[in-house]
Amino acid sequence: MSDFSFVRGLRCVTCDAEFSLDDLTYTCPACGPVRGTLDVEYDIGQLRAAFIDELLKERDDRTLWRYHELLPVRDAEAVLPLPIEVSPLVWLACDPGFTAPKRLLVKDDTRHPSGSSKDRATSVAVAHARELGKTAIAAASTGNAAASLAMFAARAGLGCYIFVPESAPAAKLTQIRAHGAHLFAVRGTYDDAFSLCAEVCAQEGFYNRNTATNPYLGEGKKTIALEIWEQLGFRVPETVIVPVGDGCILGGVFKGFRDLHEIGLIPRLPRVIGVQAEGSAALASAWRAGQDACMAVSAETIADSLAVAMPRDQVKALRAVRESGGQFVTVSDAAICEAMHVLATRAGLFVEPAAAASLAGLKEAAAGGHVGLDDEVVLLLTGHGLKDIAAADRAAHNNQPIHVGLDLDEVTAALHP
Amino acid sequence: MSDFSFVRGLRCVTCDAEFSLDDLTYTCPACGPVRGTLDVEYDIGQLRAAFIDELLKERDDRTLWRYHELLPVRDAEAVLPLPIEVSPLVWLACDPGFTAPKRLLVKDDTRHPSGSSKDRATSVAVAHARELGKTAIAAASTGNAAASLAMFAARAGLGCYIFVPESAPAAKLTQIRAHGAHLFAVRGTYDDAFSLCAEVCAQEGFYNRNTATNPYLGEGKKTIALEIWEQLGFRVPETVIVPVGDGCILGGVFKGFRDLHEIGLIPRLPRVIGVQAEGSAALASAWRAGQDACMAVSAETIADSLAVAMPRDQVKALRAVRESGGQFVTVSDAAICEAMHVLATRAGLFVEPAAAASLAGLKEAAAGGHVGLDDEVVLLLTGHGLKDIAAADRAAHNNQPIHVGLDLDEVTAALHP
Secondary structure, eight states, X not given: OTTTOXXXXXXXXXXXXXXXXXXXXSSBTTTBSOSSOOEEEEOHHHHHHHOOHHHHHTOOOOBGGGGGGGSSOOOGGGOOOOOOBOOOEEEOOSOOSSOOOSEEEEEEGGGSTTSBTHHHHHHHHHHHHHHTTOSEEEEEOSSHHHHXXXXXXXXXXXXXXXXXXXXXOHHHHHHHHHTTOEEEEESSOHHHHHHHHHXXXXXXXXXXXXXXXXXXXXXXXXXXXXXXXHHTTSOXXXXXXXXXXXXXXXXXXXXXXXXXXXXXXXXXOOEEEEEXXXXXXXXXXXXXTTOSSOOXXXXXXXXXXXXXXXXXXXXXXXXXXXXXXXXXXXXXXXHHHHHHHHHHHHSOOOBXXXXXXXXXXXXHHHHTXXXXXXXXXXXXXXXXXXXXXXXXXXXXXXXXXXXXOSOHHHHHHHHOO | OTXXXXXXXXXXXXXXXXXXXXXXXXXXXXXXXXXSOOEEXXXXXXXXXHOOHHHHHTOOOOBGGGGGGGSSOOOGGGOOOOOXXXXXXXXXXXXXXXXXXXXXXXXXXXXXXXXXXXXXXXXHHHHHHHHTTOSXXXXXXXXXXXXXXXXXXXXXXXXXXXXXXXXXXXXXXXXXXXXXXXXXXXXXXXXXXXHHHHHHHHHHTOEEOXXXXXXXXXXXXXXXXXXXXXXXXSOOOSEEEEEOSSSHHHHHHHHHHHHHHHHTSSSSOOEEEEEEEGGGOHHHHHHHTTOSSOOOOOOOXXXXXXXXXXXXXXXXXXXXHHHHTOEEEEEOHHHHHHHHXXXXXXXXXXXXXXXXHHHHHHXXXXXXXXXXXXXXXXXXXXXXXXXXXXXXXXXXXXOOOEEEOSOXXXXXXXXXX
């Protein structure tokens, strides 16, 4: 058990107070509700001695647990063989429709079992819940996180309790219901559902898989960075572009690179660029105003996975951009639809709007001089296109069927107008 | 090029007439339209000498091209690095709700890029089209095959032409339209769309990716069998259970095992059991009646991927069951929904109805004595649950949200009734 994880402790992102892993706490009592989750810290000295490239070259495990020394679960027995394998990192060998860096890759997280990056955080959460002896797990979410949790809870034999605002559209709940999760439709807002979920977890002893609360979720997401590093032959690109809602993925990706840097496995940090939808840009606005806290916005965007009024992991997201020399950019819904179209028609990549925001964000970042044409750039694709057929339909609206009779001439005329 | 593939020729499934690969023909002129595609034959002597377990152990390629000697594409340059990786083969470690064999595995083809097994056939078709110098590829389909083709054509930079009956529901066409395929809505039936597609291919020189026609598609599907064999440590299970519409996947899976058997790599053939929906059971009916040709049925089932009036690869499908000592079983829509529910809630596997038919079919086969409780059995899961949200909703209808106010007591009462 001692060599399985080199996790050491937790630290408040605001005041730097330290917490031990055993008196598991989700918030810092000194700071009250901080604007993000606690930092998870590792024994860097142990990692420097034991976590080396050569180790990975000999490791057959293709799940994210191949990086177990850098994950917060200490009991190897708690880890189930859930199929979260290394996701593809592939060259985007197509014309994106604007002047873009030549060395452009996509990290395709749409290929995970439930169809999104959330499976990484869920995998760590399920193992942690099992380590703590929990038999049930809960979250407040209408989307990919809840679908992911419902799937993996079913696989792990854990009870699953999901809290959503009553206004959540029925179609978004099908994947959650299909996996047999207990679904509570709360008469109130998302924030109300979130608070109620926390109360229920405290009362019932459920494991709380909520982004605003649980410090271990970002540790699952940081495996995106570890995989990129390994897939590039143990080096890092100049820039990684990440769609941002709550900021948890952005903070997680940065954390992965920062861990590698602290251990001494990479000589520099890649820039991380966060992409927000124009209609849901609380973090980008705070960044531009030079503030270290967000103002709530009225979130409105086709990219439902990015629609967040008040980002819940804002400290880590802002820190990721600041410490990496990165940037925030914003993109319109029209630009997101155009990026979906380019990815689907030129690269054969079918993604949900939030994922396409990466490519739209690259266009903004390149135009703004935040990305050089000689840079090697990785775009993170977070969710599969089948997650949101209505949005896919909207993005494809210019490609309508051609109606023909049983007549070769009609087809010929359409083919050669 | 000579060692890349050991394909030798084509043979009529009805009269055994031989055809060379170079005068590429899709049907046997002597037999007229045969009830299935031509057989693809390999040089078994060459394979016996050169295709051995040890070869695969050293091969890094995780796509289906790791079996390139056993695939019909002769020009290695025609193969693109499309991401059709080996799909997971995992233990189904849950109570399926009936007395089932203990050693029960699922082959999870829902994890392919477009979300279904069809990506295997498409991968071979795209490479073959490139080998022939084609710049466009066509198919008549409303479903998974067309979505797969549209995705991979976009990735390969080939033009893509899809023909569907005008009555096809709009939602099924979104994935096809999103990838920029040229979509023709034909005023007529599916058979009309199919015929028109063939005429257009002949006139325009498009590559024809149609199951009834193209003998290479089943070769892509046979990699399911090759992967199972390799994933089990170079041995085969007693039984493989396959959902059946046209019969192409069933015939393909059997072909993979038959190739291995002919080469001498396995000592016996697994039984293949074909599962049809009760409302679309042309092959099962022919089998029960001891006939070697199907009568058309009026196909009606929740499993749209299995709704086939006249199976187009019927000779190969019937032969697969006959020569392997297998069986056909039929399952009701209710049994399919129950199987979806079991897979989603107990195994965390979210599949479309056609895929769940495998588990429903196992129940039938076990009850009928066609599967022994000591047998090792593999269930093929063909398509992802996100492919058909309406069906998922129907299967989950008993799991409705519990409406609560902002009140812990209301939740507590619901949790502990």
